[in-house]
Amino acid sequence: MGWLTAGAVSVAAWLWLLLCRSWFWRTDQRLPALVEPSHWPSVAIVVPARDEAATLPATLPTLLAQQYPGRARVIVVDDGSTDGTGELARRLAGTTGGLPLTVVSPGPPPPGWAGKPWAVAHGVAEAGEDGYLLLTDADIAHGPRSLATLVAAATGGHDLVSQMATLRTETRWERIIVPAFVYFFALLYPFRRVNRPSARTAAAAGGCVLVRREVLARAGGFEAIRGAVIDDVALARLVKRAGGRIWLGLADTVRSVRAYPGLADLWAMVARSAYTQLRHSPVLLAGTVLGLAVVFLAPPAVTVAGAVTGDAVLLGLGAVAWLLMAGTFAPTLRHYGRPVPAALLLPATALLYVLMTLDSARRHHAGSGASWKGRSYSGSR
Incomplete structure (x- = not known):
């Protein structure tokens, strides 16, 4: 029985x-049909980076080379790195050229702050009055028109647009664990439900989040989620609760270069949060x-x-x-x-x-x- x-x-x-x-099981949630805006708003690309010297050569040049019709710049927040991350970022900008780069160092997070929210908050403050903020991790590589397509989608009626980067599946354990990770994420946060304004479900994929500065400030900024370990979901909830319209889907030209060679690496990634x-x-x-x-x-x-x-x-x-x-x-x-x-x-x-x-x-x-x-x-x- x-x-x-x-x-x-x-x-x-x-x-x-x-x-x-x-x-939740469908994979057809891609960026909405794009209509180029009549005016391209200014964008600051904020990249929190802690000991990322191994990944920046594969990712930072893709940000500096963005083909964006408006004004854009890159802000790398060197979050207490010990491997020369900040200096490497400056050298890469000097070698590859492209969008202007600023490297800032916020110092250690104050009590009550998790590391990434503190670093991103510092980058947001450095950005000044730019209309949009692209928050992207240091291990994320972008296609040349990634920023333009994100902004076009956002100006079409969204305050936060997030794409789940295509994760690496080169090793045996990556091929076993990674697709299931994406599947379980979608099961927990069905993309269609996230994208429905009337639904309470909210989520974002932290590797690639474009957010309207005005709405972020109205929602309370990163101060409001300063202790969040799962900061991407916390940010999406913050924006949606403030009346912002959010969108989440799978990426076609945004990918993670982060390597998880063995089961222990993937185990630590999941068990961390x-x-x-x-x-x-x-x-x-x-x-x-x-x-x-x-x-x-x-x-x-x-x-x-x-x-x-x-x-x-x-x-x-x-x-x-x-x-x-x-x-x-x-x-x-x-x-x-x-x-x-x-x-x-x-x-x-x-x-x-x-x-x-x-x-x-x-x-x-x-x-x-x-x-x-x-x-x-x-x-x-």
Whole structure:
């Protein structure tokens, strides 16, 4: 009876996710149809960078080379780097030319501030009165017309436009973990629901966020989210709650060059903020683990139980749930150029995410909490 219940609940859950979760599994949310504005507003590109000397040569030149019809400039915020990040940025600008570059150093964050919000806030202050701010991470490379297309989309009726950069999938573990990361993000924050002005759901992808300065200031600026570890989602919520219209989708010409060579690197990336996403709540943690088990782990377990016992009903329920799951994952795999049959392995990847989430909680209760390049945010939200 237990297996039968698990199978029935899994099928029901996947039918609901397939039909009632704002089509989260589709990958067709791209920038809206572009109409060039009659006047191109000024833009400041703010790049927080902490020990990014290894990535800047592949990313900063793509920002300096932006083909933007209006006035634009790049501000690199050297956030306490020890590897010469700031000086390297100046050398790259001198070698490649392009948009004007300013390098600033804000000093260590004050009490109550997480590192990235502090660095970005400093860059925003340096930007002065520019109409728009492109907040982009130091590991993100942009196509030559990226800024122009983002601004055109924003001036068409959005106050915040964010694209989820195409993440690197060169190593074996990147190919296993990364597509599932994007899939789970979309499951948690369905893009269509995010983009609906009447919906409360809000999210952004921190590697590429264009925001209207006036709306950001009206919403309270980065001061209002100064302690946020998951700053991109916090920023989107801030803007939407202030009445701003936001848009989130997948990128075509924006990509991350950040390498995660092994499982340990990817594990640390997920575990760094997973428990923060659950607001450090043991109740939410238990509910999340139970939910992941029922939705992602039960289908193959029920299928195996049905095959071993010869119970055709169990076998059918498990197989239907498993195939529904794989069908929703297939578009993301296609987006990343991965073979569609690999979607059947999603339960194994989901198990890894369950373990990463549990480890994130363990780290928090052990006092290490969220950390990034030598900074710990164990008490941050």
